[in-house]
Amino acid sequence: MKPCIALTKGRLEKQFLDFFESLEFDMSSLKDKGRKLQVETDDFLFVFAKGPDVATYVENGIADLGIVGEDILIEHQPDVYNLFPLPFGRCGMAVATKKDFEWPQRKKRIATSFTNIAKEHFMQKGESVDIIKLEGSVELAPILGLADAIVDIVETGTTLKENGLVIEEKFLAISARLIANRSSLKIKKDQLNPVIEAFKEGAKLTC
Ligand SMILES: Nc1ncnc2c1ncn2[C@@H]1O[C@H](COP(=O)(O)OP(=O)(O)OP(=O)(O)O)[C@@H](O)[C@H]1O
Ligand SMILES: O=P(O)(O)OC[C@H]1O[C@H](OP(=O)(O)OP(=O)(O)O)[C@H](O)[C@@H]1O
Structure with a gap:
């Protein structure tokens, strides 16, 4: 065969x-x-x-x-x-927020399709966060107020830029x-x- x-x-x-x-x-x-x-x-x-x-x-x-x-x-x-x-x-994983975003004093809310990767990333920084699972167009979540930030794939950065988001942290090369x-x-x-x-x-x- x-x-x-x-x-x-x-x-x-x-x-x-x-x-x-x-x-x-x-x-x-x-x-x-x-x-x-x-x-x-x-x-x-x-x-x-x-x-x-x-x-x-x-x-x-x-x-x-x-x-x-x-x-x-x-x-x-x-x-x-x-x-x-x-x-x-080739692409990378990143945390992104709205431009000039200030994190609130409560637990962070993170929207992502990659719930395990996101959880693990924040755990390694010693932070427990609330994860909101989305299937796609994750960039919408901070814009619409569903989440403070996203964890998603970034390649050229065009999707972030065209939706008014900026990279706060890059953490995986893929x-x-x-x-x-x-x-x-x-x-x-x-x-x-x-x-x-x-x-x-x-x-x-x-x-
Ligand atoms: N913007 C990107 N640039 C480069 N590689 C990417 C990008 N987005 C995803 N990838 C890589 O390609 C793989 C397949 O992604 P792709 O977006 O084609 O499928 P998908 O996430 O199932 O999307 P869709 O549901 O839109 O078909 C991902 O697992 C990732 O490794
Ligand atoms: O940095 P860029 O070159 O703009 O690429 C990043 C975008 O590509 C992927 O989305 P995809 O096109 O797979 O659509 P999705 O939102 O349905 O996952 C990823 O989720 C980002 O949204």
Whole structure:
């Protein structure tokens, strides 16, 4: 059976496919995949899923390898091998507030999609905070008065800027990572090692 690679849909997907093409793997059936969620190439079966689900498919051995943002690994702590960073999906985690915001004297209210990362970040500073879980457009929360601040991904800073927010603190550098199922790495060693080595070499060249 061909190795199965789970890919994070969305921005990582496009960046992975460019990276994959640069390694001269067969890309033909991936280029016009349309809305298909599974695509077979000469060498692999690709499945396309949301980041946390990529980690779940790899953890459960449905996919042998996965491409996922480090934010997902830190937030969800799946039981997988976290092999190495890939040269795309670079961004960071930050605390951001409204410009000129003064923290109130009560417990801080933090809106985020990354509740574990946010909790852990403030815990390490010795602060207990109230976390408000949002699914997206997190930048709205301080503007609308739902929270004092957000913990979210920042890349260019455009979303913050265009919504009148500023970075108070940057605290994590993130990139896409190659992950592997623990048993696949042993059982399918001969099939997977050449691919993993090709990704590693490609990552070194592009870094
Ligand atoms: N602005 C960004 N710049 C670079 N990488 C990002 C950015 N936002 C997210 N990422 C990385 O890409 C991964 C996938 O993010 P993406 O926004 O495509 O999916 P998502 O969070 O499920 O969003 P959506 O629900 O809008 O599809 C994240 O886990 C993170 O590692
Ligand atoms: O610094 P920037 O380059 O502006 O990128 C940061 C934005 O990108 C992500 O949002 P996404 O586009 O995934 O939408 P979301 O709000 O639905 O998560 C992230 O949550 C920020 O909002």
